[in-house]
Amino acid sequence: MLPPPKRQAPMSNNSGAGEAPALGVIPTAPLFQNSVDDETAAIAQLVSTHCMTGHVEIEARLGQLCQKVNKQRVKNPWSKSSFIVEDAGTYFEARVGEQSFFKVNQDMNHLVESGRKQGRNVKYSKAKTFDVFTDGQARHSFAPQKNGSFAHVESVSKKKLQTLDIFNPKKAWDVRFRVAVEEVVAPPPVQTDCAAFDAFLKTVAKVRRKERRSYQLDCFRIDLTTVEDCAVPKTGLESLGQVGALDAVVMLEVEVELDVEVLRKEKARAAAGHKESQDRFTALCRLFMDNVRGLADAASNVRNPTLAPLVTLGRRQGS
Numbered sequence: 001m002l003p004p005p006k007r008q009a010p011m012s013n014n015s016g017a018g019e020a021p022a023l024g025v026i027p028t029a030p031l032f033q034n035s036v037d038d039e040t041a042a043i044a045q046l047v048s049t050h051c052m053t054g055h056v057e058i059e060a061r062l063g064q065l066c067q068k069v070n071k072q073r074v075k076n077p078w079s080k081s082s083f084i085v086e087d088a089g090t091y092f093e094a095r096v097g098e099q100s101f102f103k104v105n106q107d108m109n110h111l112v113e114s115g116r117k118q119g120r121n122v123k124y125s126k127a128k129t130f131d132v133f134t135d136g137q138a139r140h141s142f143a144p145q146k147n148g149s150f151a152h153v154e155s156v157s158k159k160k161l162q163t164l165d166i167f168n169p170k171k172a173w174d175v176r177f178r179v180a181v182e183e184v185v186a187p188p189p190v191q192t193d194c195a196a197f198d199a200f201l202k203t204v205a206k207v208r209r210k211e212r213r214s215y216q217l218d219c220f221r222i223d224l225t226t227v228e229d230c231a232v233p234k235t236g237l238e239s240l241g242q243v244g245a246l247d248a249v250v251m252l253e254v255e256v257e258l259d260v261e262v263l264r265k266e267k268a269r270a271a272a273g274h275k276e277s278q279d280r281f282t283a284l285c286r287l288f289m290d291n292v293r294g295l296a297d298a299a300s301n302v303r304n305p306t307l308a309p310l311v312t313l314g315r316r317q318g319s
Helices: 038-050 098-118 194-201 237-242 260-271 275-300
Strands: 056-067 082-084 090-093 123-134 138-144 150-167 174-184 204-217 220-230 249-258
Touching: 038 056, 038 150, 038 174, 038 275, 056 150, 056 260, 056 275, 098 204, 098 220, 098 249, 098 275, 138 237, 150 237, 220 275, 249 260, 249 275, 260 275
Parallel strands: none
Antiparallel strands: 056 090, 056 174, 056 249, 082 150, 123 138, 123 204, 138 150, 150 174, 204 220, 220 249
């Protein structure tokens, strides 16, 4: 039979006799400086996988993950935010309520003003476009001019590569991260042949009027967009401004977009062995996630953050 182990005296940092042993040293900094939470790590992996792809677009949108059967937000027994895999029974409603939209707009305007005082240049811009979608889902954008005409802005087609949804049970809004590739397509025959343009209109599936407020800080752009579904014009580009809005309702969208070029440079340098670039890449992904969480918090911090029926803003025909 083995003898019992000898009892050892507790460790002590004290050298003097009769002094009480120290209870331990309280750390003043994290033990692991580069650790990230699971959600941020997943988003960093998403960005790393796709940021080197062609004309890629990486964005996060606020909204709600809903059930198709009752068009209500999904219910989750967990109290913490979690990834939700979209399936045949769910869909993501990529819009927010009216109070949440204007709360974020107010906060962003305040950021512009405070940034000027602090020497941080938050760039603000505003754009109004009419987006014409063809049956093939190509988007042709036109900007109204002061003389009443319309200028062609771009013609592109988007292909979705991957989405990742985060369900936030303690907040009013969930988040969809989306990666898509944007390809330039041939523009419609606007300036050449009126008959050809009228033939093009026959291929149009929908028209949307968009008014976007953008706030650019470093490599992040926050877009607040009002979107109206409009009737498809039957003839002539000039009739775009007279189509009016169907049901006079507006969708309110909030999204954050990453400047992919910055990420590409850091990833390329990291692949060449520059550790500081890998650290910056991770830091940018963490900052991206922090900005998205901050937006979700701000949009939830209103009296009535619920996703009500589409907002009616009383648009007049031709406005």
